[in-house]
Amino acid sequence: MKTLLEILENDSRITAEQLAVMLDKEVGDIKKMIADYEKDGVILGYKTLIDWDKTEREYVSALIELKVTPQRDRGFDKVAEKIYNYPEVQSVYLMSGSYDIAVLIEGKTMREVAYFVAQKLAPLEYIISTATHFVLRKYKDKGVIYGPAETDERGNCL
Amino acid sequence: MLDYNRILSEKVLGTKPSGIRKFFDLLEEMKDVISLTVGQPDFVTPWHIREAGIESLEKGKTYYTSNSGTIELRKEISKYLSRRFSLGYSAENEIIVTVGGSEAIDIALRAVINKGDEIIIPSPCFVCYDPLVSISGGIPVIVNTRMEDKFKLTPELLKSAITPKTKALILSYPNNPTGAIMTKEDLEPIVEILRDTDILVISDEIYAELTYGKNHCSIATFEGMRERTIVVNGFSKAYAMTGWRLGYVAAPVPITEQMLKIHQYCIMCSPTTSQFAAIQAMREGDPDVRMMCDEYDRRRRYLLHHLERIDIDCFEPEGAFYVFPYVGKFGMTSEQFCERLLFEKGVAIVPGGAFGDCGEGFARISYAYSIQHLTVALERIEEFVNELKAQN
Incomplete structure (x- = not known):
């Protein structure tokens, strides 16, 4: 339904x-x-949207573009699987356009993310190149705007 | 020192401030109140509609439009009324774009009332009809609808109120505050009574899009009724556009000609930015209206279910976004009930007496709030009711 x-x-x-x-x-x-x-796996989980910027917790997130050589019979699936098994990886998408796989990753520091890309992602077989873009600010995620909590400003007008 | 009471308009001085205002003033002084009082959607105007308003500003469309509104908007309204409610009004001269439905009601009343004319007002109802009739020199004739009749106007009630001085009936369905609707079958006997008279109908259909399970039926669609009906509608409730202040009125030319004179002298024209946004609303807004209406319906069911569970009587409203439960059985006036609920549990609902004497014993609960908000409020109402029961 x-x-x-x-x-x-x-x-x-x-x-x-x-x-x-x-x-x-x-x-x-x-x-x-x-x-x-x-x-049936239609509902896969229930999570909570947290604006960590409003807390003490330090974190950094990045979008990594990967160019990948597809494997015979397996396409990009095998590479994607290798990538999504890393716990620091939040999302993995197969993309159309100028690169093949987009990876969203979260780490405590930029160094940690850089280390992950250099030591874990880049050396993977079939990966041709990586381009890492650090997220500076999250404005909206999963349809929810990240900003001050909403207040009810509606007037009682008759 | 001027004696203002001697100088100012007797009619206006004699007009009581809205009873609902007193309660809202009380509310404003309190902190952390869970309010279920507002009479406007909790949705923000859909972005594509806001964008159309912004775009008009960017293009410098900051002028007055023609008095009755831009022809583009009137054409869209004409198409919309035909598409949604099978109403036929000419964009050229039978539709006036107004500052909210409120102005539409005002100019309709002022265009038809001669001193001493009686205007029949089924009650409980939106608070503006009675004072606007009086200020126009008319005499409000209140007829009290009843919960047993699902707050519908019955032919018996209408007949009992008609006199040789009756000028018009204000028909306000789907109704604020009760949520009652009038179906085609409900309207038929009303039409039978009115058809061969000179009585006009001012049909306030501002909540027409918000009906649940049944489509709205306009009285103007009945044979012989178009010539005597003034249809009032607007964008506030259906498109979540309250702050844009945009409504419209549709009527036969002899009536719109007179209404237009009042509108042009006191308003000039409705806000231009809002008119551009409204064109977009009419062209592309249907899915938004459906989405909001579905959501209201879920909340309506939710509220009714829990009111029944905690043993508060409520008839099933089929329109608008209010429920109107009976709270009279707790041995208090509705005002006392609402004040105690506010002070003891921090939940605000509106005493029914604010909507007319026959609203006494009831309270208006708005469900223009999220389910989570309603849940918290209902928990507190349940606590309150349980404590009242334990005391008795």
Whole structure:
């Protein structure tokens, strides 16, 4: 059910009980649907969006463009798999255009990221070149704007 | 020292300030209140609509438009009314773009009222009708709709209010504050009563896009009704454009000619930037309206379910974004109930008495809020109700 997934995509804290009321279904049915989605890998996880810039935690993130030689029969999958298994890698995309694979990575410091690229990514077989772009500021992620918390400024106008 | 009470307009001096205002003033003094009071969407105007407004500014479109609004916008409104509600109004001379639905109501009333004319107002209703009728020299004739009738205007109620002096009926469905709607079947007997009279209808359809399960039906679509109906609508509720202050009124030429005179002398024209944004809203805004309407519907179900669960009676509203539960059974006036809820639990809802005497015993809860916000508010309302029950 598309609506159910859309609601959860927007806010995963919504409970099965709430969903049941909102969508006019039985709680048991909603629970079953969610369980099925989880089992089938349609729903893969539930995470929280955190603006780390508002905390003490130091971190740096980077987008790395990779040019890769595709492998016979495997295309880019094998290389992608090698890359996404590193825990510091947040996202891996196969891209159209002037490079092949985009990697989003997060580290504590620029040195740590640089080390990862130089020591782990670049030496991988089939990788032709890398270009690392450090993120200076995150404005919006997963549809959410990173900025001051929203306040309700609506006037009580009659 | 001037005695202003002797100098200023008696009519205006005699107009009571809105009852809802008092409650809002109280609210503003308090911190950390979970409010369920606002009468406007929590969505921001969709970006493509805002962008159209910005683009018009960038291109220097900062002039007055023609009095009745740009012809492009009136053409879009004409197409929209036909597409959505099967209403046929000419862009050239039957539509006036106004400063919100409020101005549309005002110029409609001023165009039709002669001193002493009676205007029938089904209540509970939006707070502006009664004072605007009085200020125009008319006499508001309030008819009290009832929860048993789902707050609809019944033919019996209408008949009981009609006198030789009746000039017009203000029909305001989907309704603020009750969320009631009037379906085609509900309107039929009303139409039967009005058809062979000289009574006009001012149909405030500002919430027309926000109905759940049933499409809005305009009374002007009935045979014989177009000539006597003034349709009021606007962009605020459907497109989340309250701050743009843009509405419109559609009526036969003899009526728009008179309304236009008032509009041109006191308003000149509606805000130009808003008009450009509104063209975009009419052309590309349908998916946004559907998205918002679906979301309101989920919240509506959610609120109704929990009100029922905590044993607060509420009829099922099928329009707007309000529920209007009965809180009279706790042995307090609705004002007392709402004040105690505010002071003891920090939750603000509006006492129903603010919308007319027959709103007493009820309270208006807006669901122009996120589910998470509603959840917190409902938890506190439940605590409050449980404490009241334990005390009794």
